[in-house]
Amino acid sequence: KDLIHLMGLTNVQQVHLEGFDCLSDIGLKPFSTTPTSVERLVLKHCQDLNEECLTSVGRMTHLTSLHLVHSAYDEVPIFDNESLHHLNSLVALKSLSLFYVLEDPSDLRDLWGLASLETLNIALEDELDKEDVDYLCRTTILPMFGSLQKLRIFSEDGMTYSCRIGKLEVEFAPFTFGDLVYLE
Numbered sequence: 001k002d003l004i005h006l007m008g009l010t011n012v013q014q015v016h017l018e019g020f021d022c023l024s025d026i027g028l029k030p031f032s033t034t035p036t037s038v039e040r041l042v043l044k045h046c047q048d049l050n051e052e053c054l055t056s057v058g059r060m061t062h063l064t065s066l067h068l069v070h071s072a073y074d075e076v077p078i079f080d081n082e083s084l085h086h087l088n089s090l091v092a093l094k095s096l097s098l099f100y101v102l103e104d105p106s107d108l109r110d111l112w113g114l115a116s117l118e119t120l121n122i123a124l125e126d127e128l129d130k131e132d133v134d135y136l137c138r139t140t141i142l143p144m145f146g147s148l149q150k151l152r153i154f155s156e157d158g159m160t161y162s163c164r165i166g167k168l169e170v171e172f173a174p175f176t177f178g179d180l181v182y183l184e
Helices: 002-006 025-031 053-058 081-089 105-111 130-144
Strands: 014-018 040-044 065-069 095-099 119-123 150-155 161-165 168-174
Touching: 053 081, 081 105, 105 119, 105 130, 130 150, 130 161, 130 168
Parallel strands: 014 040, 040 065, 065 095, 095 119, 119 150, 150 168
Antiparallel strands: 161 168
């Protein structure tokens, strides 16, 4: 609620919120109303993130970079299909991070509107093996995200390595609570 006091701000280009618990649609409203033109939004370790916040995020049509970064130990909801659909209005989005908010990697199919996406970073509860990643890339990622150049898959126990699947560069990397990661 305290973020509501920021309603009068204009020309905010970057917002980085870390550790804001119970963030909701109302809390993000100051950044999703005109004349605000937020281009980069990072929500890191925002526990109990309300699924309704994606409604406000979906109204941030100037976003080119969106990062929802959590650890496996954070209390965050799994976003359902309806919630993910709000992100489809972000047609200028070039970089997206979804850490521990997807039930299954196939949920990425719900993001059909992100035609400009160039970098996708994901972290999932269940670790993907090389065969899973190859299948995901060929059936979901490559057909859906024609502009995608880089897919990064983070996991708690992962090793660092990279490969190519078609034109897509795929990187695997470990990620644990408190790690700094390059997301762009």
